[in-house]
Amino acid sequence: MPQAQKSFALGATLEKAGGGRRKTSEQRASMRSSSKFRPSSADDSNKLSPPKMALVKQDNGEELMIKPEAITPNINTADWPLLLRNWHQLLVRTGHFTPIPAGCTPLNRDLKSYVSSGVINLDKPSNPSSHEVVAWLKRILRVDRTGHSGTLDPKVTGCLIVCIDRATRLVKSQQGAGKEYVAVLRLHGKLPGGEAQLARALETLTGALFQRPPLISAVKRQLRIRTVHESKLLEFDNDRQLAVFWVSCEAGTYIRTLCVHLGLLLGVGGHMQELRRVRSGAMDEQSGMVTLHDVMDAQWLQDNQRDESYLRSVIKPLETLLTTYKRIVVKDSAVNAITYGAKLMIPGLLRYEAGIEVHEEVVLITTKGEAIALGIAQMSTVELSSCDHGVVAKVKRCIMERDLYPRRWGLGPTATTKKQMKESGKLDKYGRPNEATPAQWKQEYRDFNDPNGPNGTVLDPNHGTEPQAAEAAGAKEGMPGRGQEMPSKQDVEMAEPVAPVPTEQEPAPVAAAAEKTEKKKRKHEGETAEEKAERKRKKKEKKEKRASKAAEDDDSD
Template sequence: MLSIFGKEPKERTIEERINYGFVVIDKPRGPTSHQVSAWVKEILNIKKAGHVGTLDPNVTGVLPVGLEKATRLADFLHEQGKEYVGLMLLHKPVPPEMIEQTMKEFTGEIFQFPPLRSAVARNLRKRKVYSLKILEIKERYVLFSADVESGVYIRTLCRDIGDALLVGANMVELKRIRSGPVTMSRAITLQTLKDAYTFYKEGDEKLLSSIIIDPEEVTKDYPRVIIKESAIDAMAHGSYIYRNGILEDMGDKGTLRIMSPKGELLGMGERVNDIIKPSVVLVDRDVYPRAWKTTPSRKKVYS
């Protein structure tokens, strides 16, 4: 039997979901990702909103935007893979079979320099291309899909393919169709978000509720560890999670989702030997009962 403390995700109010959730915008051509995030913040009348994975102004598609406390999860979502559909223009005609063979050579580990206008340092980086498929070839235009590791620059990939073909190439259009577990099926326009918020203020929260994505869903690809209720408030106060505070452990090394017995995402953390060190904490203090005491050395221990 579950305790009276905390709350299952399905029991959250719409206000709580706004405070911890995400919306996925189908970014239009033109505005920057920062502008889109600012519009989401304005529409929902909230203090914080931050996008996950920057799209260039001329790139469209899936743009997850974290709301309020969910902005703390942006780095973890950004680390997840991305999928795109793009249009590449070859500068000279090339036989289709040669295009196919060359694009196969760009599947797997590749090396890239970030573009000149990139926000990161222009150091040579190794990244993975999981899949690169040709959808259609029409004259010098190549329509393709790309499933890639986070940090792969599709514009640079098109240029490198053109160089490998000895004819040159550039990206003409690009649409992101997936970011981590979030696909275009969850994406909405800014106008739809505005309409949903208007309905909510008028007493009908159904549309807005269907739009907001809970943090448990967007982080579902990470392994999880479920901790005891007695360890939750200590974590909220900055404590590490020790073995005696763990109820169920499905993770190994690397980043973990820290979950409550009720299925709440409490935060994210890293395993260091037998200790889990939270790097992001979502749960508020005093939501769960205090089950630890402070020793003279000010270390938290479980009672």
């Protein structure tokens, strides 16, 4: 076949094939367009269009809505850190609140805030005193304040809780917590009854005991009562006359005195040879106890290599000390008001723990697990679940710094009106009524923070209600009481004006101090040297007694 005929036949074949392909694509497009607008049957809809996820079709053609699953996701909050642990066990007052993007969880604070709100469970070495160890820590970490809860004698080792900066506010709360010790007792003779005799003596010295501090002690040697909760004999060697025992006791118990009493009770005598504290409050030997070298190495690593992981493992957040308290969760909008000393009211309550009793010490926390303050509960758990208004807790010790959360109080209608009246001069700068205050405001506004009552009348719980107190005050001043007749308007108008009685002006503070000094001189005028020495001696004894009473709260071993 010639070349021209071959090319013509090939072109016709390609044109025929291309036309067939174009026709096929046009047919597909028309089929798609027709199927799009054509009403489809049930079978076609199942084949061509995507299924409707919100409907369920049964065999009879009836459409039903898909019901949501009744299974709630199982969230295990037992592993949540610190004050958020077992969050699901808290009782819910309301779930309606607006989260505020302020604050953070205790473990995610920046390093400066983490250190300044941290505590260290320190393994105190033997020989240096507790105050020396705390001073060394302050110099190593370069912080402003440090404090420790529960003093240990120089020779005693073990758990010493050191609080840094803001955490020093929790020192008092940890000083009164229970303590546990392991002691080595040296007996002055062999026991005929052996280990059983010593175990019986330990069991006898349990409960409330009379103790007098040792001869060498930091406090005055006065007889006092301390409670030993439990004791247990760990090891005994009658040949070497040595015993090791564990004791759980109240803060301020002298284990040295307890060992002397054990020796007297056994009839052979004894003394304490060695002592170690294994628990202090919420911290024990297993809760990340560190040494002074650990703290120094962690600070060196942060200063030279900018590695803060070691320092974060050495220092714990202050919330670690509060895990034994019952929790009350507060809305974010109420946090800043509490840091300024406001009471927690029912509208600011989110969740609370079961078993709260009135006047029990609780911890107020945020939804992120931050400790706001230690408070005294004003309602029990039953009242919290049923009351619509009232005071939930009063602040005992504020922990969180102010203005970490934004200020959200003073935005209500009454507070806004009061602010406008102060600006316009209808109230004084303290919000109290003056001459320009409208009468309606004086009648309707109730200031519950005023000690004189909402309307200016003195509220005395010992003298009945407001009208009774006002009536009693009027009768005292010669005004008619309940049984007397009120004077008429004419009598009041025709009465002669009474001149005001001049009152003595109170002396100035300087004049009062000078008068007090002159009075003292006149009192001691003419006394002999012996009388003066006796008076000074009594004054010194009184001052020492006051100082020893204050030092009794300090825990020493």
